[in-house]
Amino acid sequence: MDYKDYLDRFVSDVQALTDVVTEKTKQKASEAKLHIDIKKAETDRDKAYRALGRIMYQIEMGTLRRDENIVKAACSQVTEQEEAIARMKKDLEARKKEEETGAPTVNAQESSDGSDDKDEDTEDADPDPGPEEKADGAEKKDGIPVLKFCPSCGTGNDPDAKFCKKCGREI
Numbered sequence: 550m551d552y553k554d555y556l557d558r559f560v561s562d563v564q565a566l567t568d569v570v571t572e573k574t575k576q577k578a579s580e581a582k583l584h585i586d587i588k589k590a591e592t593d594r595d596k597a598y599r600a601l602g603r604i605m606y607q608i609e610m611g612t613l614r615r616d617e618n619i620v621k622a623a624c625s626q627v628t629e630q631e632e633a634i635a636r637m638k639k640d641l642e643a644r645k646k647e648e649e650t651g652a653p654t655v656n657a658q659e660s661s662d663g664s665d666d667k668d669e670d671t672e673d674a675d676p677d678p679g680p681e682e683k684a685d686g687a688e689k690k691d692g693i694p695v696l697k698f699c700p701s702c703g704t705g706n707d708p709d710a711k712f713c714k715k716c717g718r719e720i
């Protein structure tokens with residue numbers, strides 16, 4: 550084969566190779582991002598654990614009022630992070646599987662057909678829904694107060710607190 554053929558062949562081979570590499574890199578990039586997000590969520594979870602531990606310690610030592618809601622709020626922060634971690638790890642597993650088989654995994658969460666038309670019987674609606682029976686996610690707004698954790702000492706403060714009650718830092 551003459552030089553020109555060789556060159557054309559070389560160029561198209563390199564092009565094909567580059568396409569594959571680019572695809573792989575894209576996939577790796579989002580995997581790497583997932584790894585970072587998981588690490589971050591794990592750090593946040595550990596922070597929430599520490600805050601919970603501090604709350605329990607302060608309650609035990611009598612420096613914090615024994616308040617069921619504060620403990621619940623701190624626990625729900627931990628749970629929230631644990632759930633996020635589990636979700637992302639599952640996502641990462643799916644990606645790895647996808648990479649092995651080469652077949653894209655169907656995302657079950659995106660298959661909603663919008664079939665929930667529940668606003669027919671507004672007459673029967675309970676005018677006073679109890680704060681206890683709120684669905685996931687809504688509890689923080691209505692039932693349990695969202696704690697403002699102090700960024701320097703981790704103390705859980707009242708949601709409307711301006712300053713940390715422990716160390717006085719502005720929050």
Ligand SMILES: [Zn+2]
Pocket residue numbers: 699700701702703704713714715716717718
């Ligand atoms: Zn503080």
